[in-house]
Amino acid sequence: MILNSAYEATAAGEAPTGGIAGWATDLMDTLGAFGAGVAIALENLFPPLPSEVILPLAGFAASQGKFGLVAALFWTTAGSVIGALALYAVGALLGRERTLAIAARIPLVKPSDIHRTEQLFARHGTKAVFFGRMIPVFRSMISVPAGVERMRLPLFLALTTAGSLIWNAVFILIGHALGTRWHQVTDLVGLYSKGVLAVAALAVLTFVALRIRRAGKGEHRSSR
Incomplete structure (x- = not known):
């Protein structure tokens, strides 16, 4: 497990070593609070962090x-804002036409899906960007459609x-309050993250199943 060495070290009142926790600790030891910002900027660009x-x-x-x-x-x-801006720029550079062109090459995805997404973002984009910052993986990805739709910067x-x-303050303050037991919060949030990813995976599977079913019906009708 990635945090095993971190658990052992913090239980003894020492800085964690090894894995992601050790890498982040090294950044903070070298660069101070700025290092924490660098780690979070990279987390936005690479959601597995x-x-x-x-x-x-x-904390x-x-x-x-x-x-x-x-x-x-x-x-x-x-760091969160810088990472989000980088992904916003990716969406802005791609633009609507390139996004549609890419979507046309992806199996089971149609331009109409992009149009519906655009309509949803137009209605709920502000809520998605704000609350999306508190949802694992989604907090990174939401910056791309914001860039594509050119949400006012x-x-x-x-x-x-x-x-x-809000998201950062909650975790930093909890980590500060827990001290050497900071890692306890990761157990609870791990369940939350797994739940979110499970729902997302189910939604993707449902989308794929419906798309395959519709494609099958279309082929059946054309063969008559």
Whole structure:
């Protein structure tokens, strides 16, 4: 398990070593609170990096006097915003036409699916960007359609900053309060993350099954 060495180290009051926790600890030891911001920026770009490990660990580091709580909150939120901006830029560079062209090459995905997504984003985009910052994986991906749809940049920045600050503050403060037991929060959030991913996987499977079923019906009708 990735956090085993972290559990053993923090149980003894030491900094965690090995795995993601050890990597994040090295960044914070070298760069301070700025290192926590770098780790969170990378987490936004590479969702498999778990913020539910990095953020409580930043709180633990703050409790050990390595840097202040305000610095931890500032730099991790700045990292979240920078990572989100990078993905927003990807969406903006792709644009609507390229996105449609890419969608046309993906099996079982139709341009009409993109159109429906655009309509949904037009109606609920602000909520999606704000609350999306609190959902694993989705908090990274939501920045791409925001860029494709060219959501006003000041609005995107405000929503991303607010949502990220709330998410980051919760985990950093819990990590700070727990101290050497910071890793306990990852167990609870791990269940939350698995639940979200399970729902997402079910939605994808349902989409694929419905699309295959419709394709089969279309072929059956054309053969008559």
